[in-house]
Amino acid sequence: SQQGEEDPQALSIQEGENATMNCSYKTSINNLQWYRQNSGRGLVHLILIRSNEREKHSGRLRVTLDTSKKSSSLLITASRAADTASYFCATDHMNRDDKIIFGKGTRLHILP
Amino acid sequence: SAVISQKPSRDICQRGTSLTIQCQVDSQVTMMFWYRQQPGQSLTLIATANQGSEATYESGFVIDKFPISRPNLTFSTLTVSNMSPEDSSIYLCSVADRNPSIQYFGAGTRLSVL
Numbered sequence: 001s002q003q004g005e006e007d008p009q010a011l012s013i014q015e016g017e018n019a020t021m022n023c024s025y026k027t028s029i030n031n032l033q034w035y036r037q038n039s040g041r042g043l044v045h046l047i048l049i050r051s052n053e054r055e056k057h058s059g060r061l062r063v064t065l066d067t068s069k070k071s072s073s074l075l076i077t078a079s080r081a082a083d084t085a086s087y088f089c090a091t092d093h094m095n096r097d098d099k100i101i102f103g104k105g106t107r108l109h110i111l112p
Numbered sequence: 113s114a115v116i117s118q119k120p121s122r123d124i125c126q127r128g129t130s131l132t133i134q135c136q137v138d139s140q141v142t143m144m145f146w147y148r149q150q151p152g153q154s155l156t157l158i159a160t161a162n163q164g165s166e167a168t169y170e171s172g173f174v175i176d177k178f179p180i181s182r183p184n185l186t187f188s189t190l191t192v193s194n195m196s197p198e199d200s201s202i203y204l205c206s207v208a209d210r211n212p213s214i215q216y217f218g219a220g221t222r223l224s225v226l
Binding site: 099 | 116118145152153154155157160204206212213214215216217218219220222
């Protein structure tokens, strides 16, 4: 399966702390994206990083990509209660660029 | 970004019946996708809805079980046919313009089959 694997599966941290989630994948990619899903809702696209990029920032989000290790990380700084959600990485692969494949997700819970 | 309306938001259905889920977009889009998400799990792509032609199904999903229509560039339906309790899941519609990497999702349909 080309599906990505996130770790940890679940993460609980105190509000204000930083949260780091990791994603690994198996085959070469064009892009990697991170999505957020609030409970009972659809997914929201957060950030895309291309295979020739190593790091990208968007507000409190920082994404890194290491294509040699086939892995990515998502860092959320200064977490807030509203960041409580599931986070999924998704990849589009060079042999199937007409779709993206979602990882298993990390459930993040921000404690007040 | 696109705004997607998905109906119904939830339903409880009897075994053996069928349910049709609608996905309406506020603008014309190139690509429309249907996913299934079982509780606490990731998303699995069911099919890509193609305008004016048959949908492209992923391995493990067949047209007889999940017929899909896409009559135009703003609307699609997914039918879950002859339902069984194993079909209980969240079904999500998403759209993309030319780049499938960036998709916009509907709120999903939470289906329970008794």
